[in-house]
Each structure stands twice: as structure tokens, then as C-alpha cells.
Amino acid sequence: MPLDSLLDPPTRQLLARMPKAELHLHLDGSLRPATALELARERKLLRGAEVGMDVAAMRARLTAPMPCRDQRDLLRAFDLPIRLMQDAEALERITHELVMDVASDGTRYVEIRWAPSLHVRCGLSLRSGIAAVVAGARSGAAATRITVRLIAVALRTLEPSDEMAMARVAVDFLADGLTGFDCAGREADAPDPMRFAAAYAIARDAGLGITCHAGEWGGAAQVRRTLELEPTRIAHGSPTADDPSLMAELTARRVTLDLCPTSNVQAAIVPSVAAHPLARLHRAGVPVTLSTDDRTVSDLTLVREYDNAVDAIGLTLGELWAVDRHALEVAFLHHDEALRVSLLAEFDAFAAAEPLLSGPGAVFPAA
């Protein structure tokens, strides 16, 4: 829980216990510091004063400043994790451990995303890299009995032709649980997501769910231009709250924003968690979900972000529950609707026994 949380113990316990669905979580932003240190030593990646670093020092090294100057500054925190994740063994282990960590939040369904093209610098093939993440997700899911799906990310600053090649490999893993396609990276340096329209077409034609990062730079206009890709979800998109006509359009088109308040503070696009527009968007009928974005880079857990949503942002428990449940409704489970139905039934059974969750706001505004 946040150290300054004012929530009472029963509410905190409920936030920890309630089943959760997390849709916006980056593999390379969520390494365990102890694992990062071990991998860095094994692969001889520590130099100079870093050679003697301990786990606490590695944790500090992997956590981005709060706040950073901007999104570009925030993304520097990913440089070391990417260097550590250049072989199949590291990718599989880090994915497995992330599923274990996610399960400790009471999460029952998670989508984990990463950019396969960033993990081929030392000779690993795209196919072997994706297979390693799939293997880690599968073993993690077996160990925790949570449901895991994967999202391949095209990097904004790479060449569209390279990301078309990545998409062609990624779609071969659909039956292995890779069910979504995203685009992320330095928005100021490559603002137009339509550069990747061809890669998206490959993903969409193969049946992957479509999402895209937007609005960590450039405001509501960046969210609006992303609609050209016809996504069903947008990662972040919080500046939508500055543009009433865009809010109305997302509501009408049922495009969900996968929001991460703490990460947005770190990227310096909102001044504080309390000022994040999550509650305002939700109450206006814009479909939203709540995630961490990066557990390690933001030094965060989903339980703590749920605490923030209630304590700092002011969602009622009923509203938070509606946001949580909505994540299952828009999860990239479109190839396994029976599984979606069974997860929704599990969530509904939990809520039926918890009057606080069926209190004010528990009905999704525009549902």
C-alpha cells in the first residue's frame, strides 16, 4: 500500500483480495531487481562502480525518477533491462517471474506486452525470442493458475518494414496466447502511428486484437490521430479528458483507455496521481481500465495502484470494481469467449459476496 494511504484496513484487505484483470503491463519494465542483478553479473554487463552493486542499488538503478522530465526521459529506464534480455533463458525466466509477481496482486487475468524487435541484438531470432516469452508465460500460468495473454509491440522509432517482419512472426503465435498488437516508444520522435499501418494490417488480418500507445506526449491530438488505426483499446490516452468531443467519440465507438496513473505522473503528463483524469473519464462514460504499466520502473504493484485509485483519485469501490470488471470485457480473449465468460462468472461470484463492491457506481456508466 502507499505509505500515505488513508484507507482503513478492511478496505485495504478488500483491494488486495479482489480478483483483478491487468491489461497494460510491460515485460521490460517489470524485472525483479534481484534477477536483474544476477543476469547482469552472469552476462558481465556491469562496469566500473556498478560491479559491486547490491539488490537495493539495482532496484534504484531500474526505477525511473518521479517525475521524469518527459516520456523520453522515462524511457531511459528501459535501457539496462533491454540489455539484460537478449537471450532466450533471460526472456523466459523474466516472463515466468513476472506472472508469479502479478499473481501476488490477486490478479486473475493479465496481458503482458513487449517489443520482440528489441531483443535480437545478440543474435537471438525473433521467433526464438517470442517462443521464450511464450514458454515463460505458460510455465508462470501453470504455476499460478492465472490466465496470461501476450501483446507484441511495434517500436515507434524502428523502421516500419522491420516491424512488418516482426508482425509476420508474431501472428504465428496466436494459438500460443499472443493475441494482441501494440505500438509504443518515444512519441515525440515518431508521432504518427500510421507509419505502422501495414504491420497493423498483418496483425489484424491474422486475428490479433488492436491497441496502440497514445498521449504520453502531444496531448489529445495524439489520441485522436491514433483512432485512424481503428483500435479497440488505447494504451494511456489520458489527455482525452482535455477534449470533450474526443471523449464523446471514444464513448460512442467504445474504445477503451488502458490507464496507468502513476506512470503518467512519472512521464510528467499529469502533475500528481490525485490529478489524474481516471475518475472523470470513467464518470463521463469513456471506457477505462486500470494497470501499472511497469512494476519496477514505477516501483509499483497493482494493489497499490488500486489503493491510489480510491484514496488519491477518489473512485468509489463500486466504480473501481466496474473498471476492473470492464478489463475482462475488453480483454484480448476474442479467440476464447468461453474463458471470458468463466472469468466474468468468477469475478461476479466474488462481488456478490462483497456488498462494498456492489455499492455506488458499480454499474458501468454507459453499459
Ligand SMILES: [Zn+2]
Ligand atoms: Zn505502456
